[in-house]
Amino acid sequence: MSGHGNTYVPKSALAKWFESRLPLVGLVHSSFVSFPVPRNLNYFWTFGAILIAMLVSQIVTGVWLAMHYDPSAANAFNSVEHIMRDVNYGWLLRYMHANGASMFFVAVYVHIFRNLYYGSYKAPREVLYILGVIIYLLMMATAFLGYTLPWGQMSFWGATVITSILGAIPVVGDTIQSLLWGGYSVGSPTLNRFFSLHYLLPFMITGVVVLHVWALHVTGQNNPAGIPIKSGKDAVAFTPYATIKDVFAAVVFFAFFAYWIFYQPNYLGHADNYVPANPAVTPAHIVPEWYFLPFYAILRAVPDKLGGVILMFSAVLILALAPWLDTSRVRSCNYRPIYRQFFFLFVVVCILLGWLGAKPPEGGYVIAARLCTAYYFLHFLLVMPLVGLFETPKALPGSILETVTGPGKQVGGSGMPVGAAAAPSSKG
Amino acid sequence: MANTAADPDSTHGAPDGTRRDFMFLATGAGLAVGAGALAWPFVASMAPDAETIAAGAPLEVDLSPIQEGQIVNVFWRGKLIFVRSRSEKEIKEAAAVPLSDLIDPQPDAARVKDGHAKWLVVYGNCTHLGCVPIGHQGQYEGWSCPCHGSLYDTSGRVRRGPAPANLPIPPYLFESETKIRIGEEGGKAVA
């Protein structure tokens, strides 16, 4: 965050005194005020800010819910209902938190696909990108742990199924499983430690998010053109330009979020989770939350337990290799006519996998899931390296400014005030 | 966002500039109101919930099994309350104390219900730092606090510090000669 100089000049004596001891204000100023932002960013780039807002929302609602929640197998279900019924606005806090998890994943998927489309994962942003993959993994772990807490049927059986997955690990699987359970099956000790970890992980996510933002401020943001900032004309200051755009986008996103909270609060959950956990009865269809469905489909596409588990984890980990699997010099799919089509195919395959994950593993569904799983991996292992080698990309624009003003022109041409560009000091 | 209204670029006085300033202010105000409104449910959720309030409904205590001289502990809204059956001698002693001798002057008559001087009903936590005083102990034979040595008389009034005040009296009323209802005063449940 300190890689691009410090334009903050403390005014008061107190500010000077503090700044010379801890340059905190200067750090914030250089990172979130004077930081240069490519001027051609579209609304897909507001999802980073939206994700930070969602992380804060989840942590705050979670801390408040924890004031009322009881993590014991005997009382967990009823304590959640106590929150829903008796705690002032408890229903609001709980629905914000439960739907907030889904909205967090909506935003993160937009963020990830934006990254893949515009090639943001490529050099020099590999570390930034891998930190993002780590955040995604931590989010999945947190969401899974959180889903067990209401201790309904889906909580209990989700915990049983997922911990059984770890039992597939050769040699140490059983040990890991019983360490997670704290018993001979999923039970009260399991719930207790899951609660503890569910409370811990968001703070680890916050830590990695700080690194992620730090890395972003070292390399600067990618942009729809995929070319770097070359002059001041290519960029605008983070504040107010990016700030106001992020705030606007976040408010629109919150309106969308509010719709789910107030009008479809249970749509994204499962009815079975309103049945208290019962170790003697398994629900007819065990289905994870929607955001896990593609990976669940990959898990079930393989007839072998260990093989399915390996493939499922590989599906996430292979993301981290993208910077080295992609051989193209061009970042943005806007200039990659062939790879762009494969990208859209990849999006469709991911959606299909998600939908197949919700279907029973039988007949045509299994075949479709296998085909989609195959493409998922081929996209990374074959398409990314080969298309990059053989594709002829379109000519890249000379500068970021050119992409907003049109080729050949320095400024103007799209309603951009010429005077402001030529002589910023002549105004005011 | 409000500070953007003060941007030197804004053309004050011009109709467009005024409108823009107004819109900037309205937006800033909207964000502030939204943030405030969002905070409200979080604060409200920390207040006693509906179950706690319902459980704090008035509590009936039957006095008939309480022997003379006995102190009975009851809990109302999670707070300890002493119900003490006082002997004639204790009542007399309590009434005879000159108010000038008291740290927190209050006549005995103000600490019991009219016509029910036999019954003293007080909160059971020392007014110093909240310990539970032990009954029938100390120089004044009311209560003696084991933590810091405060002494109370048979009217629950503090006679020796460090406690600053008398044991407070919870809201209650006599339903009959042998039954009190804690948490209700003047025919209305307290909030």
Place this chain on the structure above:
Amino acid sequence: MKTTRVLAASLLAAVMSLSVASADEGTPHPPRETWSFAGIFGRFDQAQLQRGFQVYKEVCSSCHSMNLVRFRNLAEAGGPAFSAGQVKELASQYKVKEQNDAGEDVERPARAADPFPPPFPNEKAAAAANGGKAPPDFSVLAKARTYERGFPLFIVDAMPFVGFSEQGVDYIHALLNGYEEPPAGKEIPSGTYYNKYYAGHLIAMPKPISDGQVTYAKNDKGEPVVPETTEQYSKDVAAFMAWAAEPHMMARKALGLRVILFLLVLAGLLYYVKKKIWAKVGGEVHGLQPELHKTY
């Protein structure tokens, strides 16, 4: 480029329609009912909730507990709106066990703060008295039951104005009306009954309610307000269960409208401000250090 998109879209459609064809057969979907509490402006019908409570109390409560609902809830805003006095009177008809100072179990009349006393002392007793499986608790049952609507309806169901989240109450209503003669040749094991809408059709609950079983209050002229039929009873009790499962639904929907309208207006203002701010930018902006970004 267009061809791949068409290809991808048709692939998506093909696989999804494949599943529609193979949707599970045998159990029909519950018929869709109209509910006063459905939709963005939905409100509970207080008279209906009171009737539904009467059905629960007189019929269902002999087997089904409702452990999470307190008597006091019946007087709270957004519910059946009984008066505090009615609730006190109602509660006092029930007995609650507690321990006295001597540690003995004693019975006292229930108070408004108490939950509904269950019909069986515990789940094992309930199971033993009902052929091995305890009748489900009613508290959140309306949210715990649903049925799959499949593609593409599940997308429509999430949308504003055409959305649908009353699958649970529809199912409860259908189930109570779903008792019928088994198809010829279908074997009905003892202790089970044929129900059209129950998964697998063999339900352990005998037909619980029939026409005329519950007598509803009449209006001022002594005429019935609603018919005393299984159809009406089941609608009323299902509505009551919807309230029991989501007692703050009306508050939630009312608040939601205000929140969303506020956010949309705020978004409009922010959009205007954003446009004005961005209108000011030319090519060069203060505070930039672009030379540090030249390395790549």
